[in-house]
Amino acid sequence: MPTYLPLLAPTDGAVCCGTVTGSVISVADAERTARVFKALGDPTRVRLLSLIAASDDGEACICDLTEPVGLSQPTVSHHMKQLVDAGLATREQRGRWAYYRVVTDALDAASQALRP
Amino acid sequence: MPTYLPLLAPTDGAVCCGTVTGSVISVADAERTARVFKALGDPTRVRLLSLIAASDDGEACICDLTEPVGLSQPTVSHHMKQLVDAGLATREQRGRWAYYRVVTDALDAASQALRP
Numbered sequence: 001m002p003t004y005l006p007l008l009a010p011t012d013g014a015v016c017c018g019t020v021t022g023s024v025i026s027v028a029d030a031e032r033t034a035r036v037f038k039a040l041g042d043p044t045r046v047r048l049l050s051l052i053a054a055s056d057d058g059e060a061c062i063c064d065l066t067e068p069v070g071l072s073q074p075t076v077s078h079h080m081k082q083l084v085d086a087g088l089a090t091r092e093q094r095g096r097w098a099y100y101r102v103v104t105d106a107l108d109a110a111s112q113a114l115r116p
Numbered sequence: 117m118p119t120y121l122p123l124l125a126p127t128d129g130a131v132c133c134g135t136v137t138g139s140v141i142s143v144a145d146a147e148r149t150a151r152v153f154k155a156l157g158d159p160t161r162v163r164l165l166s167l168i169a170a171s172d173d174g175e176a177c178i179c180d181l182t183e184p185v186g187l188s189q190p191t192v193s194h195h196m197k198q199l200v201d202a203g204l205a206t207r208e209q210r211g212r213w214a215y216y217r218v219v220t221d222a223l224d225a226a227s228q229a230l231r232p
Contacts, residue, residue, distance in 0.1 A: 024184070025166040030159040037162070040230075041154030043146040050141040068140070107230045114156075114227035 036110050039086035044069055045079050049088065053102045062098045152226050155202035160185055161195050165204065169218045178214045 025033070039045060047069055052060040066076050080100055083089040087106045092099045141149070155161060163185055168176040182192050196216055199205040203222045208215045 024170045025163060027159065027163070030162040030166070034157050034159040034162045037153045038157030041150050041157040043143065043150040046146040046150045046153070047141060047143070050146070054140045111227045111230035114223045114230075 033110075033113055036086050036088065036106065039082050039088055040110070042079070042082075044071065045083055048076070048079055048100075049083065049102055049107075052089065052100050059099050059101050062100070065100075149226075149229055152202050152204065152222065155198050155204055156226070158195070158198075160187065161199055164192070164195055164216075165199065165218055165223075168205065168216050175215050175217050178216070181216075 048065060051065055051068055052058070062073060062076060062080065066073050069076060077098070080089060080091065080098070084091050088103055090101045090103060164181060167181060167184055168174070178189060178192060178196065182189050185192060193214070196205060196207065196214070200207050204219055206217045206219060
């Protein structure tokens, strides 16, 4: 369930999914929200999400992500784990390689959290 | 000038303000974007922004921010400096106190950067 962050007090009624309209964000919601933004707060992870999202079928093999970001596979795996743990990407192991997809709903929830 | 991040390749034409439609984000843009999300990646800073945004006139004195987050004034000042440096808040010194406002355009740009 996405968490919406009323950073700016809504003026036009209730917002989807549990936001307490017009109130200051709770400590628990602030922690959940900050966790997502922390995962986004690194240029390599931003690039990785962008690369995956721009892939032809919206899916990228880790074997295709190392070269564009110029990092080793363990380092890319580490960054991807943080994105997966934050709910921003999914990981599927197929044979030798891990394949990643962006979780569009999570990005949209993060986007909504910043909207007036 | 806000930077828009094509995390998800746009499908409906150009996006405002310099996004290269449908392409993978550049290293420079990823760095600028990650800097903003890094500032948002802390629960205290999320709470501070929310508190300021929810203030009656959209402005909050640092003297009114310390108690709600339960931190000392130097610590709150430190967090606020990171938000100001990231362009997410403005600071105005009036007499003894600093007063802060949320930069709505910057939040909106960050929100846009995550939109499909």
